[in-house]
Amino acid sequence: MTADSPLTEERSSSDFDDDFEPLDEEGAPELASDRYLDRELSWLAFNQRVLELGEDETVPVLERANFLAFFASNLDEFFMVRVAGLKRRIDTGLAVPTNVGRAPLDVLADISAKAHELQARHARAYQDGLKPALASAGIRVVSWDELGETERAHLRDYFARQIFPVLMPLAVDPAHPFPYISGLSLNLSVRVRNSRTGRQEFARVKVPQMLPRFVRVAPAESVVDARYITLEELIANHLGDLFPGMEIIEHHVFRVTRNEDVEIEEDETENLLQALERELLRRRFGPPIRLEVTDDMDEVTLGLLVRELDITEQEVYRLPAPLDLGGLFDLGRLDRPELRFPPHVPATAAQLQPGEGKIRPDVFAAVRRRDVLLHHPYESFATSVQAFLEQAAADPDVLAIKQTLYRTSGDSPIVEALIDAAEAGKQVLALVEIKARFDEQANISWARKLEKAGVHVVYGLVGLKTHCKLALVIRQEHGELAHYSHIGTGNYNPKTSRSYEDLGLLTADEQVGKDLTRLFNELSGYAIEKKFKRLLVAPLHLRKGLLKLIAGEIRAAEEGRPAGIRIKVNAMVDEAIIDGLYRASNAGVPVDVWVRGICSLKPGVPGLSENIRVRSILGRYLEHSRVFSFAGGGDPQVYIGSADMMHRNLDRRVEALVRLTDPGHLAEIASLFDLAMDAGTSSWHLGADGVWTRRSVDDSGHPLADLQNKLMHEIAGRSRTGKRR
Template sequence: MGAVTTENNQDQAQQADSPTTEGATDKAGEPRGVTSAPPAVTPDDAGTDLPDDRYLNRELSWLDFNGRVLALAEDASQPLLERAKFLAIFASNLDEFYMVRVAGLKRRNETGLSVRSADGLTPREQLAYISKRNQDLVERHARVFEEQVRPSLSERGISIATWSELTDDDHARFAAYYREQVFPVLTPLAFDPAHPFPYISGLSLNLAVTVRNPETGRESFARVKVPDNVPRLVPVDRTADEQVAVFLPLEELIAAHLPTLFTGMDVIEVHAFRVTRNADLEVEEDRDEDLLKALERELAQRRFGPSVRLEISDDMSEHMLELLLRELEVHPSDVVVVNGLLDLSCLWQIYGVDRKELKDPPFRPATHQAFAERETPRSVFATLREGDVLVHHPYDSFSTSVQRFIEQAASDPHVLAIKQTLYRTSGDSPIVNALVDAAEAGKQVVALVELKARFDEQANIKWARQLEKAGVHVVYGLVGLKTHCKTCLVVRQEGSTIRRYCHIGTGNYNPKTARLYEDVGLLTAEPSIGADLTDLFNVLTGYARQEEYRSLLVAPYGVRRGIVERIEREVALQRDGKPAGIRIKMNSLVDEQVIDALYRASQAGVAIDVVVRGICALKPGIPGLSDNIRVRSILGRFLEHSRIFHFVGSDEHWIGSADMMHRNLDRRVEVQVRVTDPRLTAQLDAIFDSALDPSTRCWVLTATGEWVPSPADGSTVRDHQAGLLTQHRALG
């Protein structure tokens, strides 16, 4: 995934956040092992001193976020292939948004659920706004590619050609390629009284074809699926010059050879189209049924979800469109007209061209100073006995810090047990391999694998079975809750003492995304944190019920309450004339209780700075309500993913896995940990200082909900991520 994409697209495109708590319950009425959170406060009962129109719409805010991704593709100062990458990210983001968020709104609209959003819109009204805003973004997306990026690539020797632009020699070579590699896997599907309308799989690229019988003059419809097991952009083997790369879209190749599929018929018209289907799984969690089997059943049904979007080429005829609308049961408002290539996520293939001068300079994460090689090798455990370590990915290497921590635990004969949560991990996961090695070495190993991690369900089922086969105790999570926290507990025998070592982070245990996602993590041997994680794993694997922890805030129940209490503490300090302030960095800010607490803090005079990557439902800068709140968004080479809280007056720093959203605070197990070591809090302060520097390139949210680029043209501009890269290289 790219630097500013949603987490596997997942953290922005998830289950709908309604104003009330949701979640399956056990037979006693609460999720097993966790005390449920109190219902979230709705806008109507949050208080009479705050205006009704104090929230921005979360869906439109997400579209604004994707618009900021698109702005990076428009930025001519970006390396050319990076611009192509951002175009691909925009396309992938939008796919997931429709598969989940729009699908959820359509489901509520069609079932008559009149639940309004926090800003007062019905599902129908939100869908109407989304349709208009999205069409504008799609047209802008196509213009950036067709008018800016595509011509610039061609000037640099990287072109996406049409069939008519190729030479006769190219045509001959492609004819052979088509016969050998493409034709055998094509299956034209007719539609007539003897053939039902073919099933169109979600996100597949298709050709809608009209053919005519030359004898009878009768016209018929057929669908040809563009195969996804053949490269979408086929390289033109024309030159040995490594600086030249020419590609032909596969749909162009197939369209040029349609007569081979419809022998004896005249091809009248051909148009590309693409369908997006509802991919929002609804697993009925019954304690009497195996969750893994239930999820596998739902995954098999995902491909048959109802259509939520129809993308068509702008040259599609009216009668062809009418046929698709009717047979796919798509409303005209769900049609997206695209000028040019459909599904620009194929530009990832262009990004793979080996042209380093057209990309960001190569980057290699540095080993954290605490784990740097010395004359006498030291274990991670010896380092942590001397003090806590805060790692900042991707600047600090994941493989030489967190991964090494788990791998050393797996091979250390003094380690008795490893307990680990896994939400998402990589294909060939060294973390999973280490846990397998530990179990085979006779250690007690527990892995909580979250099977419901959206769009990673199939991979996580695979890991769960691999771990179980190796003797790992695998737990699938809690009924009604996703386990989203990023935690690892290592229990080690040291003489007559049992010592616990811990990692708590903001990002997944995924070495690949750790090079793309910006995250922080705490490695510690602090006894109170070890005791807390021991208690938490007892909750996750058994029937323990616990609300209070020593050094952690745990959701459901604990995170929202803890954050709001600390906001209120800053208000009290402000009213007492003492220093106060709040600095928050996160992916999304949607939860009404947290937003209202921030509004009240602003009304009390507390200075508040929010750095949010994606969705923000808070309106800053409104006199008398939020005039002390400033909101900015930073996007760039890396995906800003860490969640950090700094309560200035009480001088508390917290990091963790939870964004301020209903799903995180009410329907997930999340962990926030307090960072207390002054050396480490100084590192967190430095992150805030850089992100909030007035000269840092960002977007600033206005009171009207508009995101404005900052600083203004002509001002001195610094890049937050480039600055951190420079700092870490100097330390490395």
């Protein structure tokens, strides 16, 4: 079998178990004990890369606002989940997994120090960089003191009509205990003096989250030259209306982050839906793990908050106002297209374009002719995956549709297509993962809506999250049943498909269809199916399969045959995989790792990883696809799918990778890696010390190529010509 030929032999993932040979360690030098980078600090390094985009003056100003907002929301989730999980395990005496061999409390202290540093830098990026840049573009964020009487009069009227009625000042005194402070809410701490008794009191005012964070000062101002004031400052300058007859002594802004890491003790006898709903109620009342306060807060107020919230000094973050720069998303939505990235309309994949004189393509006919490799958002999700499922729902020859749903969007056309299919009498199975973090409530709602329409809804296997991205359509054709499959790297979410970079395969290959049939049976019933011909499936086979492929590259290098490993993932943490890559490097195998977020692997260490390069690319789109490419001694083995190299993906989730076999698709993946790893492409390079260095200009100061821009132009061009590799 040559590199250019389609796959002719049946490879089973069970082969990766039955004849699995561990990497040969005999005679190999022992790997260094300090060979891993700390995963939590690596995550903070990822968020620092997001921050660097917010600081970049070459990025359009409203996109910079969005990047600073993403940094803030990312960090919120990091505290709510990762830091909260570490603290909970430390507090309860549970073992804390760490791959760096250091005490958990030391790790927590390092996280705190780095987080303090990054939050201070984030605040400076707004105050010294973004805010002046916004002002130069006619978007001025002003304080109350900068306003004239006319503007103040307008805002007083706006406050009285739109804000005052929804505010709820809460006093703290012997008759009023300290109020519950909801996680991520913005609050005003107010100290007042009773004019009759002279007694000082404390009150809390919650800033309503459903109101605009930035209030337009004067609606008559042009959109290209407008002033805005933060909602909390507007409220702060009307506290007299909330506390009539009281003297306002101090007011400050604060914000609490709580532990929102949901843990469900799954019992096969209990209704999972009810257990999850009960746990979601508990989430709201998780213990505080971070307190952000404005840097002008007085010690009396701070002491009260620290005491009542049971917060340590390490968990207090003093920052200049405004807090919660996630609110910058509001400014990022302003109608100023000239201050954003140029618009990009996803192209319809060349193979899925309608024939001459037709309005819509026949997706089934196109896929029968040849497998279709999709690359979103450069290629349209709506005219490919969505069209595939909508055509299946409407086609009278389609007998069944089976689909996994991990995260989807409001009013999802994917869900509507499944409902339409069920109502048309087709057999429809939806495997809804209701434990998808922070989408639990939405997925519960989808599950119930699907059930009411007659869709068979299941929630996967006890103890595992179903993270694989799979759709299977069974169609009657000429008296036989044909299988049409989609295996992707991203969620069935039309909204995020416009901003997440993902790959997907549409295929009529019967073996893939049979593999998916068996996998869906395992997920919805009691079947235990070990053999898959074109898939690698976690948790049983995926890590073993990848380790065997790595071992194959080591043997190829030792035998003088073509060898090389290229991996693109969101996270590279799993120690077994990393050690396999280290041993491959020591055997002379060139290894390229393209990672968006966490990376615990140390590249470029003599005697350990001198043949490994690690790159990261961030930009207007979120790099999200997962690709595993092995030279195979001249017979490339290339997989795409849903799995990152993390313990949770390989051990506690159902994940699936599918092997690509079309020579054109293999060439396309090779070209993608060539571009990402090219010295002329803008990217971050990871050093052996764990430091990421951005390389966006060449030695002459000229900008390096932007991978995403280049792909936009290349894919749009081939769509116009109707040609693909």
